[in-house]
Amino acid sequence: MQIFWLKRNLRLRDSEPFFLSMKASRSHGRVLPLYIHEPGLIAQPDVSRQHQMFISETLAELSEELEALGGQLLQAIGETVSVLERIHRCSPITRIWTHRETTQNAQYQRDSAARAWCRENAVEMMEVEQNGVARGNQAPCPFAEYFSRSIQMSLKDPTGADLSQRFAPLPFATCNINDIPLAMGADKPGRQRGGRRAAQNILSQFFNVRNLSRYPARISSPNTAWDGCSRLSTYLAYGIVSDREIFQAVDGVISVGHSNLTAPEFGRLQDRARFFLERLNWRRQYLQVFESHPHVETRCMLPQFDGVREAEFDEGLFQAWSTGLTGIPFIDAAIRCLRECGWINMRLRATLVSFATMNLWLPTRRVAQFLATEFLDYEPGVHHVIHQIVSGTSDFQALMVYDPMKQALDHDPQGQFIRRWVPELCELNDGEIHDVSRTAGCHSQKADDVGLGPYPAPVVDCKLTAKSAKSRIHALKNGFPDPGPVGTETHSRQMGLL
Incomplete structure (x- = not known):
């Protein structure tokens, strides 16, 4: 029997592992589509309930697609090796087909353990590359060539086919969905639907x-x-x-x-x-x-930044940022929108990360881990690299320090976005809503109706903290000692913000 192992490759159309497993069914055995709900991965700090629900919706549709083709999806609960061992005892596995993934360390270690199990049990692990990502000694294909090849390909679509003779029967009953361990947090009412x-x-x-x-x-x-x-x-x-x-x-x-x-x-x-x-x-x-460079998930790309922000971590600032109570309207609107919907646009993401890591000097890893749970589209290989770039801890030369005041004026000049997500300020006019000297202490009936108190004063001075961050990053990147906070702590304390 062959396994078609679904991980973060939840599709049948243009799925080379699925197509190749079907093609090899006569020589290597019928195919069992498999998804494993792994308690160890579900408990990871970058996994949240919204991710789990999105996957659940996707698997429900995928199961329907497979049934229309004459097959069944086996969903199992357990760590990967133990599940494979259980299947192997019921019906010997000859091959496992799946996509090769560029993902977080926990899943890479899971894949390594699965490869080791395959070697020990004389099972072939057939990992198909995707996204044009090279591994090991492979040379990356230039994007223009990769694009040209992609648009000329005939993408396999099994819809409408009768493949019932190529599917293996379930070796045991699929799991009860109510037995799957719950990921942390709550689902988001405004997120996209899976499938x-x-x-x-x-x-x-x-x-x-x-x-x-x-x-x-x-x-x-x-x-x-x-x-x-x-x-x-x-x-x-x-x-x-x-x-x-x-x-x-x-x-x-x-x-x-x-x-x-x-x-x-x-x-x-x-x-x-x-x-x-x-x-x-x-x-x-x-x-x-x-x-x-998979270590960027847990360490700074440039080692001279390791521990620098951590040494000055302020839990109060982190809580203000992560709950949308910084007193900077555009930032608070962004985080509140994200917490409701699981998505904000790219520029707003960069502004949010820049404010957290530059103005608040919060540790890159702490910021990235929190946002991983908030972004429905969390893709580790993209997420962690971008955070390193924006926080200045990579070898990317330009500093990406986004002034949240300027971003608000440029991209939300009438305050539509702010009014929607920061109801405390909904009664201010266009000019006032961008003036933090006017927003502190504001309140409205709309805010009161949803349990919000008066809007807070800014937790930091954006210009002073940005200047300090630029100075510190410039020094560290050029091999000089960290000058420490430059003219920011005293100012903030005088304002009664820290």
Whole structure:
């Protein structure tokens, strides 16, 4: 019997492991689709209830898809090796097919243990690469070449096929969903729903000439990004869609534009498509960096930063930031939106991380771990690398210090986003809502109705703390001693904020 092992590759369309396992069913045995609910992974500090619920919804649809093909999905509870051992005793396993993943250390160790078990039991582990990420001595494929190959591929889609003779029967009953250990936290009412149907809706609705043409202009403001971004990141993170599917969707829009637009209009469309694809290229680059430097999950990329922020960690500042009570309206709106919906746009994410690690000088790892549980689209290989870049602890040369006041004025000038998520300030006019000297102490009936008190004063002076952070990071990156806080602590204490 063969195993088709589903991890963060929860799809059948454009799934090489699924296609190859089906193809090999006559020579290596029928195929058992398997998903394992692993208590050790569920208990990890970067896993939250919203992730678990999203996966549960996806597995429910995936189970339906498999049944339509004539198969059944086995869901089992337990650590991977013990589950494989149990299956192997019931029906000997010949091969395990799965995607090779670039993910957090806990899952990498799980995969290593599974490989070791396979070697001990003469089972072939067939790991198929994805996202164009190279491992070991492999040379990364240039993005242009990878994209070109991807759009020329015929993506396998088993929909409508009768594969019942190729599937193995369940060796034992699938688990009771009520027996699965619960991840920490609560589900988010405003998050995206799991499953292939939701992803397909986005693929069919977002990728057209109009949306791709206006994409660059709509992704920076939280007021337009909600539907200006593709919102496919979560479905990519869990492998519900592949990057190749998205490449082909973009190529399809270009083909339509070539047939229907004037030459100048088509040129602009091509520029906007390149802009979109550049973001997917960044994703691939981040994954490749994480593949080569997995320690960035737990340590700074530049070792001179290890322990620097930790030595000055302030729990009060962390709590203010993580609960949306910093007194900086744009930051508080961002964190409150995130805690409700599990998603904010890329610029807002960078602003949130910059404020936490620069203005509040919070440890990069603590910030990244908290946000991992809040982002529904948490993809470890992307998440941890970006946090290192924004917090200044990587070898990326430019400092990405985002002034939250400027970001608010540039991308939420009328305060729409702030008013929605910070009801304490809903009665202020456009000018007042960006003036922290006016926001401190504000309250409203709307805020009172949801149990919020008066809005707090700013916990830090953004300009002074940014200046201090830049000075410290510049010194550490250039081999000089850390000068320590520069003119910020005294100011903050005088304001009664620390």
